[in-house]
Amino acid sequence: MRTWLTSLLVFSLCVAFAQAAELRPPAQVTAGTPFPIASNGTGEGTFYLIGPAQISKRKVNLGGEISVQGDEVEQAGMYTAILCADQCTSVHFYVRPAQTSRLSLLVHPSRVPVAASNAISAVAFVFDRFHNLVLTPQKVDFKVVPPGGAAISQSKTTANGTAWIRLTSARKGGPAKVGASIGDLAEMRVVQQVASDACNLRIKAVPGPKGIAVETEPVRDCSGNFVPDGTVVSFTKTDASGKTTVDAPIKRGVTQVEMAVSGPARISVASGVVNGNELSLGGAR
Amino acid sequence: MRKLAITILRRLILLLAAGLVIVCFSFLQSQIHAASEAPKVDLNPDNVGPRAIEELTSKTIARDYANSWKTMAEALDKNRVDLLDGYFTGFAKDKLTQLIAQQKQTGVRIRYDDRGHKLDALFYSPSGDAMQLRDRAQLGIEILDGGKVIHNEEANMQYLVLMTPGADRWLVRDLVTTPEVKP
Amino acid sequence: MMKRVLPIVLAVATVVFIWIAWVQSGGIERHRMFSARSPEEAVRLLLTAAKSRNWDAAYSRLANAGEVEKAAFARDLGGSNGSLRTYATLENFNVWGLHADNQEATVRAKLHYSTAVGPLDDVRDIKVRNDGSGTWKVVWPTSKVPKLAPQVIPVNYLRWDVINRGAEDDWGVQNVDSPQVRIVSMNALQRPDRVVILGEIVNEDTVPAYVNVNAALLAPDGSPVAQETSFDKISHTLLPKQVSPYRIDFPGMKLQQIKSVRMDAKAMLVPATADPVIAVTQQRMETDALGKKVLRGELLNQSGQIVNIPHVVASYYDANGKVIWVSDGYLDQELLPQIPVAFAVDLPDDVAGKVQTYHVVVNYYQKNNS
Numbered sequence: 072m073r074t075w076l077t078s079l080l081v082f083s084l085c086v087a088f089a090q091a092a093e094l095r096p097p098a099q100v101t102a103g104t105p106f107p108i109a110s111n112g113t114g115e116g117t118f119y120l121i122g123p124a125q126i127s128k129r130k131v132n133l134g135g136e137i138s139v140q141g142d143e144v145e146q147a148g149m150y151t152a153i154l155c156a157d158q159c160t161s162v163h164f165y166v167r168p169a170q171t172s173r174l175s176l177l178v179h180p181s182r183v184p185v186a187a188s189n190a191i192s193a194v195a196f197v198f199d200r201f202h203n204l205v206l207t208p209q210k211v212d213f214k215v216v217p218p219g220g221a222a223i224s225q226s227k228t229t230a231n232g233t234a235w236i237r238l239t240s241a242r243k244g245g246p247a248k249v250g251a252s253i254g255d256l257a258e259m260r261v262v263q264q265v266a267s268d269a270c271n272l273r274i275k276a277v278p279g280p281k282g283i284a285v286e287t288e289p290v291r292d293c294s295g296n297f298v299p300d301g302t303v304v305s306f307t308k309t310d311a312s313g314k315t316t317v318d319a320p321i322k323r324g325v326t327q328v329e330m331a332v333s334g335p336a337r338i339s340v341a342s343g344v345v346n347g348n349e350l351s352l353g354g355a356r
Numbered sequence: 357m358r359k360l361a362i363t364i365l366r367r368l369i370l371l372l373a374a375g376l377v378i379v380c381f382s383f384l385q386s387q388i389h390a391a392s393e394a395p396k397v398d399l400n401p402d403n404v405g406p407r408a409i410e411e412l413t414s415k416t417i418a419r420d421y422a423n424s425w426k427t428m429a430e431a432l433d434k435n436r437v438d439l440l441d442g443y444f445t446g447f448a449k450d451k452l453t454q455l456i457a458q459q460k461q462t463g464v465r466i467r468y469d470d471r472g473h474k475l476d477a478l479f480y481s482p483s484g485d486a487m488q489l490r491d492r493a494q495l496g497i498e499i500l501d502g503g504k505v506i507h508n509e510e511a512n513m514q515y516l517v518l519m520t521p522g523a524d525r526w527l528v529r530d531l532v533t534t535p536e537v538k539p
Numbered sequence: 540m541m542k543r544v545l546p547i548v549l550a551v552a553t554v555v556f557i558w559i560a561w562v563q564s565g566g567i568e569r570h571r572m573f574s575a576r577s578p579e580e581a582v583r584l585l586l587t588a589a590k591s592r593n594w595d596a597a598y599s600r601l602a603n604a605g606e607v608e609k610a611a612f613a614r615d616l617g618g619s620n621g622s623l624r625t626y627a628t629l630e631n632f633n634v635w636g637l638h639a640d641n642q643e644a645t646v647r648a649k650l651h652y653s654t655a656v657g658p659l660d661d662v663r664d665i666k667v668r669n670d671g672s673g674t675w676k677v678v679w680p681t682s683k684v685p686k687l688a689p690q691v692i693p694v695n696y697l698r699w700d701v702i703n704r705g706a707e708d709d710w711g712v713q714n715v716d717s718p719q720v721r722i723v724s725m726n727a728l729q730r731p732d733r734v735v736i737l738g739e740i741v742n743e744d745t746v747p748a749y750v751n752v753n754a755a756l757l758a759p760d761g762s763p764v765a766q767e768t769s770f771d772k773i774s775h776t777l778l779p780k781q782v783s784p785y786r787i788d789f790p791g792m793k794l795q796q797i798k799s800v801r802m803d804a805k806a807m808l809v810p811a812t813a814d815p816v817i818a819v820t821q822q823r824m825e826t827d828a829l830g831k832k833v834l835r836g837e838l839l840n841q842s843g844q845i846v847n848i849p850h851v852v853a854s855y856y857d858a859n860g861k862v863i864w865v866s867d868g869y870l871d872q873e874l875l876p877q878i879p880v881a882f883a884v885d886l887p888d889d890v891a892g893k894v895q896t897y898h899v900v901v902n903y904y905q906k907n908n909s
Contacts, residue, residue: 175711179483192482343780
């Protein structure tokens with residue numbers, strides 16, 4: 072019995088001495104902040120730190136504290152610390168993001184027709200100074216400044232580092248400023264609110280040097296905004312010589328084309344999928 | 357008689373050896389094949405907001421995320437930064453590029469044995485230009501220093517993924533492990 | 540003796556070799572055709588010279604050389620001002636007589652050019668005259684190229700320039716969005732040798748768009764069977780609210796093989812200008828000299844710059860306003876300012892019967908800013 076107990080004691084001691092060195096990281100680590108990892112054991116070992124964008128390897132003395140520099144833990148996420156002496160032991164710990172210091176603001180679209188319901192979206196992503204998404208809830212203040220109007224504000228709390236809002240464009244065209252802020256951090260974007268499709272597209276014909284000049288009335292959308300210059304207006308004339316089409320852009324609010332007419336003719340106008348009025352001309356010119 | 361028995365035995369041993377070689381070769385082949393295949397990715401698009409995921413986008417996301425893991429594992433295993441170009445961009449690419457540079461510098465290498473991913477779409481931006489997902493991944497992780505394995509584990513990892521659309525595919529823009537591991 | 544024989548043999552051999560080389564290079568034919576004995580021969584001779592761009596030789600075949608400027612003649616056959624014909628090669632031609640008497644004949648020539656945008660055919664009815672000695676010569680049309688009087692044409696149309704986000708800019712920094720385009724109609728047709736997807740696309744935005752339409756034919760299980768793009772059967776650059784037809788061909792496919800079609804319109808924001816405005820005048824459906832149904836008309840470049848290579852894309856509608864065909868054609872002639880140029884694009888006979896109306900858009904390529 073004595074022999075058996077002695078053997079057990081010796082075996083336990085051997086196991087205790089042979090046990091690999093252990094690592095004890097702190098419970099909470101913040102990105103970019105130096106911290107120590109406690110180790111036990113004696114002698115020398117190799118310490119490895121493996122993170123999302125980081126691999127460190129160095130010789131350390133066991134039993135003391137292993138210093139981890141701030142630049143070794145800049146990325147948030149899981150890290151694996153490994154200590155190898157006779158054997159290797161490892162431990163995982165998480166690095167959480169540092170304080171909010173960047174705001175990515177995605178505002179879409181950069182151009183939007185006026186009076187379009189929920190057509191503008193603003194999404195804010197909250198990052199720390201190492202580009203880690205800050206996952207703890209943060210209050211983001213969104214602000215919209217329409218052209219010539221009063222600013223409208225709305226607060227949203229981030230979920231998984233993200234907050235968003237949707238907006239309806241104003242009835243009046245022009246640039247609207249869309250911003251987001253957290254404390255002193257602020258980002259601003261500009262959305263161009265542009266005229267919608269042409270409304271009540273009308274043409275008139277007057278004699279011109281090469282036949283007749285067909286001209287639109289000032290082209291506006293249904294909210295009264297001028298359709299931007301460069302927008303194409305299609306004129307179609309049908310007479311004895313066949314059909315003539317001219318795609319001409321709006322210039323200074325109106326479009327004008329000249330057409331030769333032989334005999335009775337019909338002239339119609341369209342812009343995109345919007346049709347305008349039709350003119351019937353009686354005689355030759 | 358004894359000579360005949362020895363001859364038969366030799367032939368049997370040769371045959372067994374040949375069989376063993378063939379079996380080993382097929383096994384290796386299957387392993388290589390398995391390594392070159394993209395991992396299985398299941399995407400749950402049901403709880404996403406504010407925008408619903410289009411059917412085609414849902415397929416594309418699963419395909420591209422699987423390919424991103426395949427190329428990441430290969431890039432880390434072979435220390436090839438160029439492989440990251442296909443499916444990574446932004447912070448995720450920067451981080452992995454840095455990781456590979458450090459692998460080269462230290463001689464340490466991370467090897468993933470990918471057993472599959474369960475993706476939950478969390479956020480799909482109203483304009484369709486960003487998607488955030490949670491990935492519950494089953495991985496075999498091996499860390500080697502030179503040829504020596506210094507860490508080996510079977511892990512259930514949880515990632516928060518940010519993907520953004522590229523010209524013809526979705527790219528991983530951010531990939532970060534998060535602590536709540538609930539397999 | 541041997542001393543004399545050798546030089547004689549060498550001299551004879553040299554003469555024989557020179558004769559063989561002359562025959563090989565078409566000398567006999569040239570000699571035979573130098574004085575063309577038939578109207579067809581006269582046209583063939585002229586076109587053979589034109590094929591090798593030997594304008595002098597071709598010009599010498601003209602019966603009315605005094606009325607036609609050599610430069611204008613060379614321009615007519617060889618192109619000018621960076622037009623498509625200047626980049627084209629006359630590959631071959633077919634010639635056949637239409638009618639002839641002892642003094643005059645009309646010969647139809649079908650010229651096959653090869654160009655960067657595909658083969659180009661030019662059919663001409665050429666008058667040929669007997670000079671009295673039995674030699675036939677070509678009477679080249681003397682139509683003068685209209686010249687515009689020197690003038691200043693003020694052009695003050697809009698131009699759109701684009702400054703995009705830089706590659707080094709952070710993600711989330713504001714960028715300009717791609718233009719909003721929409722496919723307004725789509726029609727799938729079974730043609731004898733192919734499936735054709737056609738329709739129209741509109742730029743709904745306030746900025747120009749470079750558009751391309753892709754289509755994928757899907758099998759009953761949803762897998763793509765074939766994918767194609769509109770390639771050049773579309774007007775790629777669309778100004779705000781401009782509409783373009785598109786056509787996508789799937790050679791060898793059958794409609795029965797597919798369950799649905801997946802359409803994808805891609806649009807890029809590109810710098811563009813609203814100039815030149817090209818009017819499409821006198822559009823009418825006709826039957827051409829070869830008996831094919833064609834849509835004819837004239838293009839009138841209203842700007843002050845030369846349009847080097849015009850490209851016409853036409854959509855045809857049935858009585859219900861549905862797009863039933865889209866055809867296109869390149870003009871091998873440049874568009875000079877204010878000078879009308881005729882065009883014709885063909886369409887299948889079975890489609891022509893159903894056409895109620897049509898819409899033509901003009902795409903163009905310019906040397907300086909295509």
